[in-house]
Amino acid sequence: MNVVIIDDESLARGRIKRLLLINNDITVLGEADNGAQALTLINQTQPDLVFLDVDMPTLNGLEVAGLLNKLSMPPAIIFVTAHPEHALDALQLSAAGYLVKPVTQSSLNKALEQVGRLNKAHMQKQQSTKISYQLGGTLKSVELDNVLYFNAQEKYTNMVFNDGEALIEVSLKQLEQLYPTQLLRIHRNTLVNKSKLLALHTPSAGVHSVELTGCAQQLTVSRRELKAVKNILN
Known part of the structure; x- marks a missing residue:
């Protein structure tokens, strides 16, 4: 211990x-x-x-x-x-x-x-941390382990998970404070699930992005957060 x-x-x-x-x-x-x-x-x-x-x-x-x-x-x-x-x-x-x-x-x-x-x-x-969200007037929840990333969308946060996505009323800052061991900020508008990080890509244009397990889209990494991403992958 x-x-x-x-x-x-x-x-x-x-x-x-x-x-x-x-x-x-x-x-x-x-x-x-x-x-x-x-x-x-x-x-x-x-x-x-x-x-x-x-x-x-x-x-x-x-x-x-x-x-x-x-x-x-x-x-x-x-x-x-x-x-x-x-x-x-x-x-x-x-x-x-x-x-x-x-x-x-x-x-x-x-x-x-x-x-x-x-x-x-x-x-x-x-071991079973869940995040609740509303869908069609029904309260549902998703395991944090199944979440790929969170993206700020004006007054809401878009939560993307294995089976879909949903809007929640929790800010990225609040999510960081609640789940510091599971989530990593890669951009001022984006948090990713650390366990889903697969690779860091740097095309010739110099724009960094990360590849997540189970996610077709690569997500932009800001210069400010680049070191933290590299530390996790290393």
Whole structure:
């Protein structure tokens, strides 16, 4: 299990890290001492579990958790705090566990056992991410895994999937925030499903485009997003 530790107190981070050392199945990917750094670190490392201090300046742990829960596949969260009165708020944010400082080996082990029990059900739930849309007055949905790309169309977003396409009222920016691990921006007007990326083409005219699995049309890649596309394909 890959974890990150977020706490504005270095001693508290160090204590959790030492207690985790006895578990060979756990790897600490990194640490951060504030909410802003936490979001960047989590986005970069994609951990399975986050140890998250509640009381931090500027952006506290509860606010960080609220943002993480908007992700398509959020990490499990164990809150850590010296103030047990925050427990109810933590539970409302679907926390996997809650530790009161100073953290003991016993309380940490119990929290990790709880995460292990939740993990299978959590992953099964997340494996089926669906996006809803209206068609002829009927509410339908499509699995995100079946979506090829999203294209901005004035006030709406056109969603193109394996069996057709539909207009939805969710902006590209909102889709990026909701599904950062699945979607990639290739142009200011276009997001593609990373899993569908097949090849990058550069004709003699110098206009870059991508080929997607199951999509007959090649999609234009802007110069600004070219590096990100190459990183994914490499």
